[in-house]
Amino acid sequence: SREWHLTARPHGWPTPADFALREAAVPEVGEGQVLVRNKHFSVDPYMRGRMNDVKSYVPPFQLDQPMDGGAVGEVIASRDDSVAVGDHVLHGLGWREYAVVDAKRVAKADPSLAPLTAYLGVLGMPGLTAYAGLLEVALFKEGDTVFVSGAAGAVGSEVGQIAKLKGASRVIGSAGSDEKVKLLVEEYGFDAAFNYKNGDVTQQLKDAAPDGIDVYFDNVGGDHLEAAISVLKVHGRVAICGMISMYNATEPSPAPRNLAMVIGKRLRLQGLLVSDHANLQSQFVEEVSAWVRSGELKYSETKVPGIENGVEAFLGLLRGENTGKMIVSLED
Numbered sequence: 001s002r003e004w005h006l007t008a009r010p011h012g013w014p015t016p017a018d019f020a021l022r023e024a025a026v027p028e029v030g031e032g033q034v035l036v037r038n039k040h041f042s043v044d045p046y047m048r049g050r051m052n053d054v055k056s057y058v059p060p061f062q063l064d065q066p067m068d069g070g071a072v073g074e075v076i077a078s079r080d081d082s083v084a085v086g087d088h089v090l091h092g093l094g095w096r097e098y099a100v101v102d103a104k105r106v107a108k109a110d111p112s113l114a115p116l117t118a119y120l121g122v123l124g125m126p127g128l129t130a131y132a133g134l135l136e137v138a139l140f141k142e143g144d145t146v147f148v149s150g151a152a153g154a155v156g157s158e159v160g161q162i163a164k165l166k167g168a169s170r171v172i173g174s175a176g177s178d179e180k181v182k183l184l185v186e187e188y189g190f191d192a193a194f195n196y197k198n199g200d201v202t203q204q205l206k207d208a209a210p211d212g213i214d215v216y217f218d219n220v221g222g223d224h225l226e227a228a229i230s231v232l233k234v235h236g237r238v239a240i241c242g243m244i245s246m247y248n249a250t251e252p253s254p255a256p257r258n259l260a261m262v263i264g265k266r267l268r269l270q271g272l273l274v275s276d277h278a279n280l281q282s283q284f285v286e287e288v289s290a291w292v293r294s295g296e297l298k299y300s301e302t303k304v305p306g307i308e309n310g311v312e313a314f315l316g317l318l319r320g321e322n323t324g325k326m327i328v329s330l331e332d
């Protein structure tokens with residue numbers, strides 16, 4: 001079985017030389033464990049943080065050990081009564097072809113209810129992040145004007161659409177290409193969108209939200225957060241979900257330079273970790289899967305075929321080559 005190892009800790013942008021695809025023996029399936037043939041695995045921005053040797057909310061990847069992360073696959077051997085051969089499961093041992101997992105650490109993923117990849121994206125961790133971040137952290141309410149950055153990505157595209165479906169008066173998104181901007185407005189129903197590479201973010205946000213914004217869902221940090229602080233209304237709310245513009249930075253970013261505006265506007269900025277919101281999981285799946293089935297909520301996936309392209313897929317995610325969820329597919 002092949003698996004990806006981190007072989008050196010990147011400084012700044014990771015390069016292919018920091019990783020190796022290695023052959024490893026598949027471990028014995030112990031009592032209470034299952035053997036899964038992975039069909040798809042997830043590459044996510046948070047994995048960049050795990051490549052640094054710093055204490056964080058998820059432990060760092062160990063050098064010369066298999067990397068891990070979300071994956072879905074088919075059970076091909078089971079030594080636990082709760083999981084049968086042929087079941088499809090979601091689990092945490094991605095970045096490899098075969099995984100031996102404790103049965104209590106897998107969740108059933110029913111391919112008759114949704115495509116398997118949906119459990120990594122729209123109905124999975126990024127989806128719950130969008131749902132919980134908007135509703136429980138940003139305290140979204142009907143009539144709000146919402147701005148979301150990284151809006152053509154897995155989390156951002158869902159934030160914008162959930163806000164619309166729950167009665168936002170205006171939803172604005174930013175993304176890194178004109179094609180993505182077009183998708184946001186024409187397919188996902190955003191009221192306005194802009195390409196942050198086309199000009200000053202604050203000016204573009206002011207043009208898109210002449211009356212200000214009530215909520216900012218931050219996936220990017222840096223100049224986007226600064227722009228939002230300038231455009232937020234009094235008592236505006238911010239969910240700080242991610243700051244991808246800084247993940248490869250070798251120096252701390254100076255922005256937001258206007259942080260003092262938080263005082264006069266009485267803004268509320270709150271960080272968000274999806275793992276705090278497991279309580280919303282069943283409500284989230286119920287509500288969002290109904291919207292997906294009815295076609296009211298759309299989603300994209302960018303599937304990169306072949307385990308050998310796993311690292312390229314991850315680097316592509318950091319470069320913005322994905323629309324919607326970035327996934328490495330080991331089948332088809």
Ligand code: NDP
Nearest residue numbers: 045153154155175176219241242243244245272273274320
């Ligand atoms: P995405 O699908 O949004 O993919 C990442 C996107 O980030 C790229 O497609 C790219 O799009 C954009 N990007 C890359 N560099 C920059 C930059 N310098 N400035 C602006 N945009 C950039 O990933 P996810 O939906 O999985 O994650 C989105 C955010 O949410 C990330 O910050 C992630 O860390 C965070 N997150 C946080 C969680 C939590 O619990 N706090 C859980 C899950 C995700 P473009 O072409 O638009 O530049």
